[in-house]
Amino acid sequence: MARVVVDVMLKPEILDPQGQAVANALPRLGVTDVSSVRIGRRIEIEFDGEPDLDRAREIADKLLANPVIEDYQVRVVAAAEVA
Template sequence: MARVIVDVLPKAEILDPQGQAVARAMGRLGVGGVADVRQGKHFELEVDDTVDDAALEHIAGTLLANPVIEEWVVRRVSS
């Protein structure tokens, strides 16, 4: 079995109101030095060793993310 991480974020040109709210809250709490916050989704998958990178990209782009407004990164990690 292999462990796969898929991180999904709104594309840079898409408004992220949740990220903006977090950034504003940081300012109110006195946290400085944070220029921007983007909020996304984090998925952890356990897949059979036969699942190839193309299949993982297909899963991410059709099931986990909306390719119109989101981008994603798929990475295999060692257990």
Template sequence: MARVVVNVMPKAEILDPQGQAVVGALPRLGFGGVREVRQGKHFELDVDDTVDDETLQQIAGTLLANPVIEDWSVTRVPENGTA
């Protein structure tokens, strides 16, 4: 069994209204110095060792992300580590 992390983020050229809302709220809450926030999605999958990287990319690109507006990364987590 392997742990896989898939992070999905809006492409740089795509407007991120949720991130803009967060960056706008931070000064009102007393937090300064944050210029930009981008909000994405984080998935953790437990997969059989037989699942190859190409299959993981296909899962990410067809189900977890919208390739038109989002980029993603797939990372296998070492047994004693974190992604």
């Protein structure tokens, strides 16, 4: 079973209010050594046969990421890494 993971994150220059909200909540947990939190999406695509990175990139481009504000990375993962 072949799995491709697409990680979609906001571009560094785009504000991430959701991540900021988590970062702001950390001192209440006693965590003071975190400088930033960014929240993005992780998409797991399971291929019937061989994992196809070019296909996955096309899917990411057209369906998963907004290229105006987001960057994405595509990679094949071993089954063990899948959450």
